[in-house]
Amino acid sequence: METSELLIGMTFFSLTIIAILGNFTLLYHCIYFYLTRYRLRSWVLMHLIVANIVTVLCKGVPKTIASFGFKAIFNDIGCKLFYFAHKVGRGACIGSTSFLSVFQAIIISPRNSRYSKLKVRSHKCIHCCVYLNWVIHLFTNSVYFVHLRAINGNESTTNLKSFSYCHSARHDPTSDILYAILLSGPDMVLLGLMLWASASMVLTLYRHKQMMKYMSRTNASSRSSPESRATKTILLLVSTFISFYTISSLGQFFVSVVYNPSWSLLNMVETFSILFSTVCPFLLMSPDYRTSSYLKRNRQFPKPSDIE
Structure with missing residues (x-):
């Protein structure tokens, strides 16, 4: 086994372990507060965390095994299911x-x-959008069931495009671009939507800060509110996601259109595909957010009984 393959395997193994521990810890907190007192944010976070776990398991575990020299780890069905589940989980991360x-x-x-006026109706709208997002990505990523397959140890890969533990038949550039779109x-x-929401939050926080300059400063007003801290953390979460997603998407686009993508490009794309899922729970458990204490005292998010 080459040193480079060993380093890639250890990297994916470390990222997978860290991501699983962080996401399951945050999932425990979200489930607890969802059951004790309903919170819409807790519900959305639960979807995000589940999507993170699916993304990491379906990419990190097979990639780690493949990097340690076990290339033929799946048959056709296993190859398609794992790749499909990873893409759906990644799409659910984006949506959540x-x-x-x-x-x-x-x-x-x-x-x-x-x-x-959307504050009252946001509960039902967000629920529908989250479920619809799962359905859309389940549908669009079903294309992998057609084109992906495992490869036998003695089979030639000359006419196949490699995706670590799966392979795809090569297509003409036009078809590859259409699939990418x-x-x-x-x-x-x-x-x-994410960029619009981020810009709106930044503008709201800026206006609030400007307004506070003209108000008398007391001890209570000098401290940032829980809502303000949560907003800043979500902005940090979004900016982190956009950074990783942009690099990953550009890499995936080149992998889709390049006839024979290099080993370095494939590994860079696959590494960035799970980085957000690894970092996400630790951003949400950061001191500025403090998931457990914030969810306990947050009072402005309506329960279903308050909305209906």
């Missing part, structure tokens, strides 16, 4: 992060803003 930022932007908007279309829409 996007809807979390949109929800936060609506909640912190001023009462006299044009989004004030089909698979990235929903993600681009969600990314646009």
